[in-house]
Amino acid sequence: MSSFKHARVVVGGPWFEELERGQIFDDAPGVTLTAGHAALHQALVGDRLRLALDAALCREVTSRDGPLAHPNLVCDVAIGQSTGASQRVRGNLFYRGLVLARPVFVGETLRTRTEIVGLKQNRRRAGAPATGLVAMRIVTTDEYGEPVLDFWRCPMIPLRDPDAETGHADDFGEIPQLLDRARVDAARPIGWRLDRLRAAVPGPHHGELEPGQTFVVEAGETVTSAPELARLTLNVATAHTDATASAHGQRLVYGGHTISVAAAHATRAIPGIATILAWKSCEHIGPVFEGDVLRTELSVQDRSERGVVGLRARVSSVRPSAEVAPVLEWTFVAVVA
Numbered sequence: 409m410s411s412f413k414h415a416r417v418v419v420g421g422p423w424f425e426e427l428e429r430g431q432i433f434d435d436a437p438g439v440t441l442t443a444g445h446a447a448l449h450q451a452l453v454g455d456r457l458r459l460a461l462d463a464a465l466c467r468e469v470t471s472r473d474g475p476l477a478h479p480n481l482v483c484d485v486a487i488g489q490s491t492g493a494s495q496r497v498r499g500n501l502f503y504r505g506l507v508l509a510r511p512v513f514v515g516e517t518l519r520t521r522t523e524i525v526g527l528k529q530n531r532r533r534a535g536a537p538a539t540g541l542v543a544m545r546i547v548t549t550d551e552y553g554e555p556v557l558d559f560w561r562c563p564m565i566p567l568r569d570p571d572a573e574t575g576h577a578d579d580f581g582e583i584p585q586l587l588d589r590a591r592v593d594a595a596r597p598i599g600w601r602l603d604r605l606r607a608a609v610p611g612p613h614h615g616e617l618e619p620g621q622t623f624v625v626e627a628g629e630t631v632t633s634a635p636e637l638a639r640l641t642l643n644v645a646t647a648h649t650d651a652t653a654s655a656h657g658q659r660l661v662y663g664g665h666t667i668s669v670a671a672a673h674a675t676r677a678i679p680g681i682a683t684i685l686a687w688k689s690c691e692h693i694g695p696v697f698e699g700d701v702l703r704t705e706l707s708v709q710d711r712s713e714r715g716v717v718g719l720r721a722r723v724s725s726v727r728p729s730a731e732v733a734p735v736l737e738w739t740f741v742a743v744v745a
Contacts, residue, residue, distance in 0.1 A: 421495025421644070423568035424529070424540035429578070433522040436489035436642055438551070440517040441477045445640065449481045452637045453665065454629055455672040458609060459682055468604045469682070470511070470597070477512040479684040480671050481641075484664040486548040486557050488641035489520035493544065494563040497645045498655055499692065500663055501541055505584055506559035506687040507591045517551035526583070527576035530564070537655075538567040543580050559687075587688050592716075592741055595685045602682060602715055605745035609679040614715050614744040621708040623677035628701040628726065629669045634661040637668075661696040666736050670721040673704035678719075680745035688718065688739040694725065696735050701726040709739065717744045 439445075446460065459466040459476040466475045483506065491497070512518070526543030542565050548557040560583050567574075606613050612621075638648040646653035647660045654660045667690065675681050696702070702723055709718035723736035 421492065423496065424527070424542070424565040425567055425569065425572050425574050427493070427524050427527060427542055427565070429524055429527055431524040433490070433493045434520070436492055436520055438517050438519040439485050439489070439642065441481065441485070441512065441514050443514060445481060446475065446477065446514055448640055449478060449484070449637070449668070452633055453668040453672050455480070455668065456675040456679070457671075457681060457683075458605065458679065465605070465608055469601050471599065472513055474514050476683060477514050477516065479508055479512075480664070480668040482508065482512045482518065482557060484637070484641040484668065485518050486520050486546060487561065487664055488638070488643035489518070489548070490522040490544060490546045490561065491643050491645045493522050493524065494542065494565060495644050495646055496565055496653070497563040497647060498537075498539060498566060499564050501562040501564060503687055503690040504560040505587065506557070507587065507595050508557055508685055509555045509595055511597055511683055512550070512556055518548050518556060519551070520546060520548045522546050525560070526578035526580050527574070528578050528580065529574050529576045538570040538572070539564050540567065540574065540576060541580070543578070543583060587686055587741070592686050596714065596716060596743065597683065600682065602743070602745040605682055606680060609745065611680065612678060613680050614711070614717065617678070617708050617711055617717055617744065619708050619710055623706045625673040625676055625704045625706065628703045629672065631661055631665065631669070631696060631698055631700050631702060634665055634698050635659065637665050638662045656695055656697070658697055661698060661700070663692050666692070666696050666702060666723060667738055669702045670704050670723050670736060670738055674706050674719060674721060674742070677706050678744060682715070682743040682745055684740055684742050685716070686741040688741065689737070690739075691737045692735065693737060694733045694735040696725050697727070699728055702735070715743045715745070717742050
């Protein structure tokens with residue numbers, strides 16, 4: 409007879425003081441990316457990444473059957489699979505070192521392992537809940553165990569006991585703040601016919617981009633169905649689906665939603681983006697809520713001779729009250745035809 413027959417079991421994520429350095433979370437379901445995932449992701453964020461939408465063009469460029477899985481969808485699923493450890497998250501301090509080891513295509517399966525690599529209790533502030541920072545190393549593999557994605561994430565997690573002193577004071581300085589250029593170079597797709605993409609899409613193309621160029625995307629994007637994207641990607645952070653768990657008194661839009669809208673705006677400005685290789689930095693400057701209108705200013709940071717371009721997206725949110733606030737600074741590396 410089960411010992412749980414008469415027990416009352418509370419199902420929820422860990423509090424800060426329940427986490428330990430070296431702890432492993434790897435029990436999230438694997439996700440096989442389907443055409444359904446791709447269609448819903450595109451419907452929610454409006455992306456126009458050509459190789460994720462046009463299977464025939466993707467085959468011509470990559471020599472692979474079926475469309476590319478959007479790199480932001482891959483990242484969103486990996487982050488979502490890591491949220492069992494951060495279900496009570498109040499906000500994310502940083503993402504670092506995020507490199508997509510190789511392109512992922514629809515039909516592949518993603519599995520994620522999350523390790524707690526650092527813990528630091530925050531100083532108490534009057535009127536604010538007691539919290540701590542949790543450094544996580546997140547590694548996502550395909551169905552064969554081959555690496556797909558590897559990065560660090562740092563959520564802020566509340567303490568169950570507001571008066572607890574955990575003694576956690578790890579130095580996060582060991583987590584690299586700069587991208588490993590060798591990893592980024594190794595992630596660049598080999599053998600892709602970028603000339604075929606260049607012939608199929610309007611400019612500006614890679615050779616026409618110069619550092620300092622800025623593109624202002626006039627058409628904003630209204631955030632809708634935010635909990636649906638969180639659910640699609642297995643994100644169980646309660647702040648995104650349960651207004652009572654948010655520090656703002658309303659549901660907080662998942663940060664990946666804002667990043668994916670910025671990526672969608674980038675493909676409007678530069679239609680020749682083939683894929684995204686890495687994130688140099690990602691800072692959520694302010695909260696985003698359902699119904700906000702997101703606007704993006706995209707600037708060129710640098711350009712190599714092998715189709716690789718560094719880009720920075722600055723996103724602002726226009727609230728229903730007409731208040732305008734900066735919400736995201738995202739610097740990333742893309743391959744452009």
